[in-house]
Amino acid sequence: MRESIKDKVAIIGTGCTKFAERWDADVEDLIKEAVDEALEDAGVEIKDIQAGWVGTGRGSQQVPMGPPGAHIASAALQTQYIPFTRVDNLCCGGQEAVRGAALGIASRCYDLVLAIGVEKLKDTGYGGLGEAYPGKWEPIYGALGTPPGRYALAATAYFSKYGFSQEEGKRMLAEISVKSHYYGKRNPKAHLKREITVEEAVNAPMICWPLGLYDCCGVTDGASAAVLVPSSEAKAYRDDYVNIKAFSIATGPGFLKEDERYDFTYWRETQEGAKAAYEEAGIKDPRKELSLVELHDCFSIAELIATESMFLCEPGKYREEFTEKRAYYHDGEMPVNVSGGLKSFGHPIGASGAREIEECVRQLQGRVKEPSRQIANFELGLAHNQGGHPGRFVSGIAILGRP
């Protein structure tokens, strides 16, 4: 019979590089930097690690040859012939690394493992993420379907469905970005550390109508890492370890944007993933029970819709319930992305999931480096990623809490 992963696996150490355009570091340097911190935090040495999972979409290569093997991690860390596996699930790569490690622990095949998420995007010579390698439907159907192009479809649809004028809609999204930059400023490792105003966001250069510059996350290099052990053995490492309460991966069947019923104002995969994760964690009222949601905000509209799709808000009521009430600030009713989010902290694709988990862990432990964004009475944190594009997503959700 199937068993839940709840309270079986503990995180005893986390690490994260400075997220930035890291001209000073290649992909292996980033891995070493994040893992060094995680090992030190856990109080273990690399030679103690029994197995590792590294989540990355591209490693350091934005070329059609595709991503590298797990050697980027074993070579970076000079592990000696232990199993290392590269995992990839688009923007859920970091989540998958932690999940792979957690399943390794839950199976009791290992009792000290490493999860890494990493991406080196900025050595290519161009902005953006490159193009998909020719495959099913690529690159004719969906040609020039860039990430902002595809997410902006949802912004237009949301404005249209709920009757927001272009200006109202843009202001609502701008408020989200102002919040992201507010926390980016207060996070030493964040990529974008400048606070912005609503006016700046609304009047910023257009990237993909209706999304402007401040509605879009940047292209960032970075890595994040976690050390995992069985919960039953975690006390031997530290008292304030954190337990995994739930893990869900919901892979959509695709073809939603081709489905006449889909209106682009909700993320179906995130809805399904959230339901599964809440059930596993035993959460009945997520808005009341969750202390923090770190969600996938590659674009401002992505944060809005993910918030609604995780049932933190009635569909179409985001402005009323979040923007106007400032509910998503760290001292608000439902804090969201108080790390700065993908938007301001940065989004090195495969690193983001592990990075969000790190934020939840450090919040739980009361060890947020900048105390002004520490959430009081922290109980449960949720980390969410979405890979793909509206209509063809995979959603990854981890819920973390005390033992």
Added chain:
Amino acid sequence: MAGIISYGAYIPLYRLSREILVQVWGGKGKGEKAVASADEDSLTLGVEAARDCLKGFDKSKVDALYFATTTAPYKEKQSASIMAAACDLREEIRTVDITDSMRSATIALTMAMDAVKSGSARTALVVAADTRLAPPDTEYESLFGDGAAAFLIGNDDVVVEIESSSFITLPFVDYWRLENDKIIRWWEERFCREEGYVPYMTKAIEDAIDKANVTVADIAKAVIYSPDKRMQGDIVKRFKFDPKAQVQDLMFDNIGHTGCALVPMALVAALENAKAGDKILAATWGDGADAFVFKVTDKISKMADRRGIKGYLKSKVALPTYGKYMHFRDLMEWEHDLFMERRMALAEIWRYRNFYFRFYGVKCTECGHIMLPHPNFCIYCQADEKFFEQVPMADAKGKLVTYSMDVRSRAIDPPNVLAVVTFDGGGRFFSQMTDRDPDNIKVGMEMEVTFRRIHDALGIHNYFWKCRPVRGD
């Protein structure tokens, strides 16, 4: 009796005002010229005209396609075969590109007539399209425009009968392009006119009029090719055609000189104003001359629903700058692109050629939903694809569900508009939107699809369908 049983035309949406050319280069100029969009070429222009022409006709009876152009996208690799697929013609037909001459279209028309008369084709489609380029800062740059026309040749319900034809072939050189030339070259105009155009157009027209047993006064409209704005005048004078009543406007002021499609387009324009019994003369110059006398039948009344010249002239968008024109027609060396080289997968396109070229969707016979592209299982009821049937979608119209405008796209003409369209009869198309005015896109607006050159990759032109706001009917 064999003759023209349908016709159609196409004019690209964009127009370049000659005032812009005057601002850039000085000199004089009036009116505007039609400019193919960045995602159009002679092949796609031809597809549009052919689709206009085929409206209401049984495509399964087309046994041959003749595509006339001097600007084929490939030097080796036929355009007509791609056009046949985009027009959803059968595979069991013969196709040919007839190239390199301003008379390609009239020769193609004659070949199609011969095929139908001989019985080797039940109906034959003739398409002419051109997108010629001239050197910047010349009279020809200002003159040349882009466009297409098409004729369906058959035996039943003939709209236009061919009363007579005459042909002259000469090794005469006046305008030409070498193997790698993008822009035309030409010889001294006076020599071309006095030794070539005037004497031999005269001879061909005289011959056609004689054979048809008509007089100049019997001609309702004369469609007389002209290499430039002036030469036609010599022929008009010589035959004493009434310039206002009898001479068909070649539409240089609002479309421009469309190469080998010039006479076909002007002929369609003449037919749009013709009545049963009218005699129409058409004469073309290039590597010699030819002339035809046509007779319009009472079936002309059935042609009213074509967009044709009238419809496509009405719907237009002005190009704002010469720079935009240079981008559209790729007239410069552009910024070095650091972005990863675009790849492509011919095998995938071949596997799904019904989707890519013919724009077929699939219909689930279990639940009735239409899907494109083709999934392995019904996305609505999960029935296996063995329950699917192919459905042509190229003529479907629909509504815009949502859209976005990517200002920083690699598209030649940003913003790249991504669009989601649900067709009125079912089916959802995620696509690029072309021929759009970025200031006037609205959720819910009426959309249709059009065959375009999506992009070039690895030296291959990739064609596929895009959506566009419905152009004025």
